[in-house]
Amino acid sequence: MNLICTGTIGIDTIETPGNGRREELLGGSVVYFAAAASFYAPTRLVAAVGDDCPAEFLDTIKSFKGVDTAGLEVRKGSKTFRWGGKYMDDMDHRETLFTELGVLEEAPPRIPEAFKSSEFAFLANSHPAVQLDMRDQLDSPRLVVADTMDLWINIAKDDLTKVLGRVDGLVLNFDEAELFTGKRNPVTAGRHLLELGPRFVVIKKGEHGCILVHRDGLTALPAYPTEQVIDPTGAGDSFAGGLMGWLASCGAEDPGSFESVREALAHGTVVASFNVESFSLDRLKSITAADLHARFADYASMIRVG
Numbered sequence: 001m002n003l004i005c006t007g008t009i010g011i012d013t014i015e016t017p018g019n020g021r022r023e024e025l026l027g028g029s030v031v032y033f034a035a036a037a038s039f040y041a042p043t044r045l046v047a048a049v050g051d052d053c054p055a056e057f058l059d060t061i062k063s064f065k066g067v068d069t070a071g072l073e074v075r076k077g078s079k080t081f082r083w084g085g086k087y088m089d090d091m092d093h094r095e096t097l098f099t100e101l102g103v104l105e106e107a108p109p110r111i112p113e114a115f116k117s118s119e120f121a122f123l124a125n126s127h128p129a130v131q132l133d134m135r136d137q138l139d140s141p142r143l144v145v146a147d148t149m150d151l152w153i154n155i156a157k158d159d160l161t162k163v164l165g166r167v168d169g170l171v172l173n174f175d176e177a178e179l180f181t182g183k184r185n186p187v188t189a190g191r192h193l194l195e196l197g198p199r200f201v202v203i204k205k206g207e208h209g210c211i212l213v214h215r216d217g218l219t220a221l222p223a224y225p226t227e228q229v230i231d232p233t234g235a236g237d238s239f240a241g242g243l244m245g246w247l248a249s250c251g252a253e254d255p256g257s258f259e260s261v262r263e264a265l266a267h268g269t270v271v272a273s274f275n276v277e278s279f280s281l282d283r284l285k286s287i288t289a290a291d292l293h294a295r296f297a298d299y300a301s302m303i304r305v306g
């Protein structure tokens with residue numbers, strides 16, 4: 001089944017406590033998402049960059065097998081989205097150093113006609129108005145999931161609330177769930193968000209895993225314990241890529257059911273654990289489907305109880 005995604009393509013600057021500072025890295029929510037999802041299902045990418053975007057970034061995105069880039073726009077005279085982040089000593093918390101919205105302040109990217117019938121859709125982190133526009137252009141998707149971030153909760157909460165009314169699922173960090181709802185407990189925050197529309201909410205807690213608050217149940221999964229945490233950027237997006245990629249490929253009658261989403265979360269967890277083992281997309285570029293399957297088997301045996 002086809003999966004469509006929209007979000008940011010970014011030029012990132014990353015500061016880490018142990019591995020230094022890197023500038024001009026390929027990043028962006030939809031890039032990590034599509035790279036991860038394409039291990040599982042054909043993935044259609046819709047995003048815009050300015051003509052300042054390095055050619056090798058575009059080549060890397062096009063090199064991901066299974067990613068259809070017919071919806072990638074390079075806009076003359078526009079500026080590519082830029083973001084800088086600095087990680088704290090625990091590598092789990094970070095501070096945004098700067099955000100330069102560039103093309104995100106312009107008209108949303110156009111969805112190619114052939115993409116409008118996509119059955120699965122992921123609205124990766126971007127301006128909620130862009131997410132809404134994309135949602136409204138799709139014919140009749142079976143499952144739509146969105147991600148968001150503190151910036152959008154702070155500057156576009158009304159649009160974000162409208163997004164929640166138009167999606168089946170929401171994925172967000174614990175701090176963001178608290179910021180949105182004012183609720184400190186993740187389960188309470190998740191239930192509050194369910195009232196705004198989605199059937200399920202996934203609350204990510206970094207190295208502590210994630211909590212699924214679904215209308216039909218509640219569960220938690222640990223993160224895969226990797227020793228090599230070089231740069232956590234994109235962990236959330238690659239997690240969502242594994243989640244949605246697996247749901248698009250598994251053929252479940254009801255892909256948004258509690259059981260389907262729970263199993264998909266395990267795939268998201270495993271692909272995200274690879275992503276944090278390098279800066280930018282380096283690790284995801286180097287692994288194979290066999291590497292993913294081997295780590296998944298390892299993870300599945302770790303979490304099996306009873």
Ligand code: AMP
Binds near residue numbers: 008083234
């Ligand atoms: P994650 O670590 O999963 O939250 O993803 C970080 C990536 O998202 C980085 O590569 C950034 O380029 C991009 N990003 C950072 N801030 C935003 C934002 N407010 N909206 C969309 N994308 C963002």
